[in-house]
Amino acid sequence: MATDEIAVLSRDVTKIFGRGETQVHALRGIDLKIRLGELTMLVGPSGSGKTTLLCVITGLLDATSGELVVLGRRPAELSQEELILFRRKNLGFVFQQYNLIPALTAAENVAVPLLAGGVKRQQAVARGKEFLATLGMSHRAHALPSELSGGEQQRVALARALVHEPKLIVCDEPTSALDAATGQTVMELLSVTAVRPDRAVIIVTHDARIFDFADQIAHMDDGRIVSLEEDRKNGTRTNVLAPASAVLSLAARRNVFPHERRVGT
Amino acid sequence: MNFVALKMLVADRAKYFSLIFAIAFASFLLANQISIFIGIMARPASQIRDVVDADVWVMDPQTLYSDEVYALRDYDLYRIRSVPGVEWAVPLYKGTGRAKGPDGRFRTVILMGVDDASLVGAPRKMLVGSIYDLNQPDAAIIDKAGFQYFFPDQPLHVGETLQMNEKRVLIVGISDASAPFQSFPVLHTRYSQALGFVGRERNLLSFVLAKPLAGVSIQELCQRIETATGLRARSAAEFSWDAFRFYMQNTGIPVNFGITVMIALIVGTVVPGQTFYIFTMESLKEFGALKAIGVTNRRIVSMILLQAMVVGSTGYALGMGMAAAFFATFLNYLPTRGIILPWQVMASIAVVVLFVVGLASLMSIRRVLVLEPAVVFRS
Numbered sequence: 001m002a003t004d005e006i007a008v009l010s011r012d013v014t015k016i017f018g019r020g021e022t023q024v025h026a027l028r029g030i031d032l033k034i035r036l037g038e039l040t041m042l043v044g045p046s047g048s049g050k051t052t053l054l055c056v057i058t059g060l061l062d063a064t065s066g067e068l069v070v071l072g073r074r075p076a077e078l079s080q081e082e083l084i085l086f087r088r089k090n091l092g093f094v095f096q097q098y099n100l101i102p103a104l105t106a107a108e109n110v111a112v113p114l115l116a117g118g119v120k121r122q123q124a125v126a127r128g129k130e131f132l133a134t135l136g137m138s139h140r141a142h143a144l145p146s147e148l149s150g151g152e153q154q155r156v157a158l159a160r161a162l163v164h165e166p167k168l169i170v171c172d173e174p175t176s177a178l179d180a181a182t183g184q185t186v187m188e189l190l191s192v193t194a195v196r197p198d199r200a201v202i203i204v205t206h207d208a209r210i211f212d213f214a215d216q217i218a219h220m221d222d223g224r225i226v227s228l229e230e231d232r233k234n235g236t237r238t239n240v241l242a243p244a245s246a247v248l249s250l251a252a253r254r255n256v257f258p259h260e261r262r263v264g265t
Numbered sequence: 266m267n268f269v270a271l272k273m274l275v276a277d278r279a280k281y282f283s284l285i286f287a288i289a290f291a292s293f294l295l296a297n298q299i300s301i302f303i304g305i306m307a308r309p310a311s312q313i314r315d316v317v318d319a320d321v322w323v324m325d326p327q328t329l330y331s332d333e334v335y336a337l338r339d340y341d342l343y344r345i346r347s348v349p350g351v352e353w354a355v356p357l358y359k360g361t362g363r364a365k366g367p368d369g370r371f372r373t374v375i376l377m378g379v380d381d382a383s384l385v386g387a388p389r390k391m392l393v394g395s396i397y398d399l400n401q402p403d404a405a406i407i408d409k410a411g412f413q414y415f416f417p418d419q420p421l422h423v424g425e426t427l428q429m430n431e432k433r434v435l436i437v438g439i440s441d442a443s444a445p446f447q448s449f450p451v452l453h454t455r456y457s458q459a460l461g462f463v464g465r466e467r468n469l470l471s472f473v474l475a476k477p478l479a480g481v482s483i484q485e486l487c488q489r490i491e492t493a494t495g496l497r498a499r500s501a502a503e504f505s506w507d508a509f510r511f512y513m514q515n516t517g518i519p520v521n522f523g524i525t526v527m528i529a530l531i532v533g534t535v536v537p538g539q540t541f542y543i544f545t546m547e548s549l550k551e552f553g554a555l556k557a558i559g560v561t562n563r564r565i566v567s568m569i570l571l572q573a574m575v576v577g578s579t580g581y582a583l584g585m586g587m588a589a590a591f592f593a594t595f596l597n598y599l600p601t602r603g604i605i606l607p608w609q610v611m612a613s614i615a616v617v618v619l620f621v622v623g624l625a626s627l628m629s630i631r632r633v634l635v636l637e638p639a640v641v642f643r644s
Contacts, residue, residue, distance in 0.1 A: 051642045060557060060639040081561065088559020099554035099641050103276030104269065115266050116560045160558075172642050 006069070007168055007200035008034040008057055013066030015052050015223075026052040028223040029066070036167070037197040039213060042204045044220035050204045053220070054170055057202065058091055059083045071167050088116055092161030094190075096173035098153040100145040106132060106156045107141040113164040131159040135189055151182035158190055169194050171203040175210055187213050266560065270568035273548060274575060284540050285580045288618060291533020292584025295614050296606055297591060298529060302522040304604030309512055310505035311443035311603075312359060312377060312451070318385045319474035320483045322504045323354075323490055326497045330511040331504065332446070334359060336468035341496060345473050348493045350481035355380035356456050357472040362463040364452065365428040366415035374411065374429075374450045378459025378469070385474055387453055393421050394438025399455050403435045405462075408442035410599050411450020429462040444603045446512070530617070537580070538625035541573065545629035549636060556638035565633055569626050577622035585611055 015027035027049050034040045042050040055061040056068065059075040068075060071090050078086060092113070100109045110128030115121065129141045135155045145153055154174060161169050174190065175183030187210045194201050203214070211217060217229040275281050307314075313322070313331055323345055325335040345354045358378030365371040379386035379399070387396040388406060398404055409421065416425055427434040434452070442451040454462060460469055475498075477486040487498035499507065513519050545552075552565055588606050595601040 055639045055642060058557070060637070060642075084556075084559050084561050087557070091559070093554075093557055093641070095554065095641050097550075099550055101269065101273060101551050101554075103272040108269075108272075112269065112555070112560075113558050115269065116555070116558055116564070121268055 005036045006033060007036045007038070007071060008032065008202070009067075009069040010053075010057070011067040013053075013056060013063045013068050015049075015056055015061065016064045025223050027056065027063070030223075030225055032218055032225060032228075034200050034202060034216070036200050037195065038215040039191060039195050039201040039203065040216040040218065041211065041214040042202065042218050042220060043206065043208075043211070044226075046206075047222075048220040049223040050220050051172060052223075054172060054202065054204050058093075058168075058170055059087055088113065089164070090167045092164070092166040092169040092194075094154070094157050094161045094169065094171035094174045096176055098145070098150075098157045098177075100153055100156055100160075102145050105142050105144060106137065106148065106152075106159075109145065109156055110159040110163050112160060117164060128159070128163060131163045132156065134193065135159050149182075150178050151186060154178060154182075154186050155189060158186065158193070162193060167199055169199065169201045171201070171205075173205055173207070174203060175205065175207045180209060183207065183210065266564055266568055267571055270571045271575065273551065273568075274544075274572045277544070280540065280544055281576075284537055284544070284576045285583060287537040287540060288533065288577060288580025288621070289583035289587065291529055291537070291621075292581050292614050292618060293587040293591075294529035295526060295533065295617065296585060296588035296610055298522055298525045299610050299613070300588070300592065300606045301601075301604055302518070302526075303607060303610065304601075305446070305518065306509050306512055307505075308444055308446040308603075309508035311445050312375065313501055313505050313508070315388055315390075315443050316357070316386045316474065316501070317389055318383075319355075319476055320500060321475040321477065321486055321490070321498055322501060323473040323475060323494070323496050323498045324471070326495065328497055330508040331359065332508070334471045337470040337473065337496065338468055339470055341494065342470060342473050344494045345475055345490055345496070348486070348489050350478050350486050350489055352476045352478045353383075353385075354473050354475040355383055355385045356470050357386045357474050358456055358459045358469050359471040360459075360463055360469075361449070362429050364415070364434065364450065367426065370415065372411075372414060372450060374452050375445055376429075376459055376462060377451065377453045378456040379453060380474075381455045381457050384455075388438075388440035388442050390441035392439045392441050394423050396438065396453075398423075398437035399453070399458075401435065401437055403433050403458065404437040405434045405452045405454040405458070406438035406440050407436050408440050408451040410444065410448065410602070411452065412436070412439050413599065414450055430464050432461050434462065448600060533617070534621045534624070537576070537621055538628070541576065541622070541625040542628050542632075544572075545569065545632060549633070550641060552633050553636055553638050553640040556636065557641050562634055566630050569630050569633065573622040573626035573629075577618050581615060581618045585614070 010030045010032040013027055013030040017024045017026055030053060042053060044050055052061065056063045057070060063076065073086060075083060107125050107128040110131050111124035114124035114127055129138065132138055132141050135158060137152065137155050140148060140152055148156065175186055178186060191213045218225045219227045309330060309332060325337060328334055342354060342356055345351060360376055361373050362376050363371055364374045377386060384396050384399060387399060392409055394406065396406065399406065412421060415427060421439050423437050425436045427436065440453065445451060475486065477483055483500045487500060490496060490498035555565060592604065592606045596605065
């Protein structure tokens with residue numbers, strides 16, 4: 001499904017928080033290429049820089065140095081206002097804690113990106129209901145988030161991320177708050193509805209159970225991509241990008257290569 | 266996005282209503298205390314306001330306000346009449362005496378002696394009878410509160426008698442006189458009659474009421490009278506302010522009301538301000554998600570301002586409704602009669618509420634504007 005068109009191109013991207021002795025190197029030279037039509041997972045232990053990388057890609061944080069191109073635009077060259085408009089038009093978000101607005105019904109929550117883009121309320125909510133229907137949630141369109149299960153809330157969040165037809169979907173631990181079966185269902189829905197030839201999906205996750213859905217997996221540790229599994233659906237090709245000791249230590253700590261281990265046994 | 270803002274606002278009913286009621290209560294308390302303060306402080310000038318015919322009050326140069334008077338000499342009236350620009354000048358007696366009712370109950374009363382010939386100074390708001398009935402022997406007009414004190418449970422009527430200085434006082438009319446500062450009954454009678462009701466004093470000419478000729482301003486006439494006679498001449502408005510200032514400077518009333526108003530202001534600012542700020546803080550994740558999704562800062566600011574305006578205007582309207590109901594209820598209650606909710610007070614409180622919600626929303630807006638949308642990625 002992947003095309004040759006690049007959705008995200010990152011070259012030697014760094015991100016440093018703080019100054020002087022208190023500074024933290026969250027990203028240390030990230031080189032990554034994500035193509036349209038691909039589902040890329042960023043995996044690694046806590047503090048490895050996955051979420052920071054996601055924030056930098058989406059323009060929520062500025063990179064300290066390096067070159068970053070997202071959907072043909074360089075976030076560093078966009079003004080704050082342009083960046084917001086860019087995000088609104090091109091990006092869809094799925095958060096770990098769903099971040100639905102408790103006061104709004106499921107359909108209204110789905111409609112939020114459309115409302116932010118200036119679509120009229122009735123039209124936006126109607127579109128929200130349509131999207132919920134595609135995710136099998138039409139019967140819950142009028143329910144408040146507090147009346148929905150975790151899986152249902154994540155499906156509403158998924159619908160919200162998709163409703164405005166963005167080119168890039170970013171998901172932060174979309175299954176971590178769900179049980180295994182629900183997580184699997186959400187991922188199946190995500191891979192069916194979100195992955196398209198003209199769209200890229202990036203997922204930050206710890207959840208090894210969903211690695212099979214990925215086209216590409218970037219393993220991160222200490223602000224670096226230590227290994228990259230490309231073309232996984234066409235036969236895995238692992239590029240080790242960091243010293244072997246770092247990869248082995250990461251693998252030992254987090255058991256991050258279950259798929260390969262399975263192949264090996 | 267306006268409906269999103271409103272739904273976020275009303276979602277937590279308890280917090281929403283506590284915000285509304287905090288503002289409503291503060292508005293009510295402010296309106297109530299300020300209006301009562303103004304009403305009470307306006308009372309010392311009641312007898313000045315009730316004299317609608319005269320523009321200028323002339324008095325002893327040392328007179329500070331209308332309740333403490335050192336009488337003029339009778340010939341001062343003629344000196345004032347001779348000042349160029351005076352259309353007419355008439356005597357007015359204002360003093361106190363003791364009146365006794367038929368059942369023996371007595372009370373200090375404010376006695377107003379108006380000019381025999383012109384009846385200038387007589388009450389204009391009559392409930393029963395006419396001011397011209399003052400021409401009868403021993404006649405006096407009593408105010409409604411006085412009548413109800415001396416003749417409780419009786420309908421308003423004329424023909425009753427009181428006793429003052431061992432003399433018969435025939436009630437020929439009942440007026441709707443403005444309530445005086447001390448809630449004494451107010452009696453109007455003719456100037457010549459007043460002398461008999463209070464007993465013989467050397468001088469009884471409390472004031473001279475005058476009116477300028479056409480083309481002569483009140484201020485100009487006051488100046489001419491002061492220059493020509495050495496007496497003090499004040500316009501009715503100035504003389505009313507003199508009374509207001511005297512009570513402001515010489516009583517504890519302003520301090521007392523001031524403390525209550527300050528407390529209402531502080532409570533009315535802190536409680537809704539803090540609640541609104543907390544409300545925003547608890548919605549930070551939602552605002553962060555909206556910012557991440559691509560809602561502009563300008564739009565988020567307008568959402569917060571809309572929430573603040575809705576809370577402020579609803580609370581204000583409720584508070585003013587409560588205040589209006591209070592004053593409507595107590596308007597005809599004798600001790601609080603005449604105390605109203607002035608529109609200026611309502612307007613001032615609207616400004617205060619606007620300031621309160623503006624301040625609260627500014628704090629919230631500041632917090633939301635500096636919010637990194639990346640906060641939504643923290644679990």
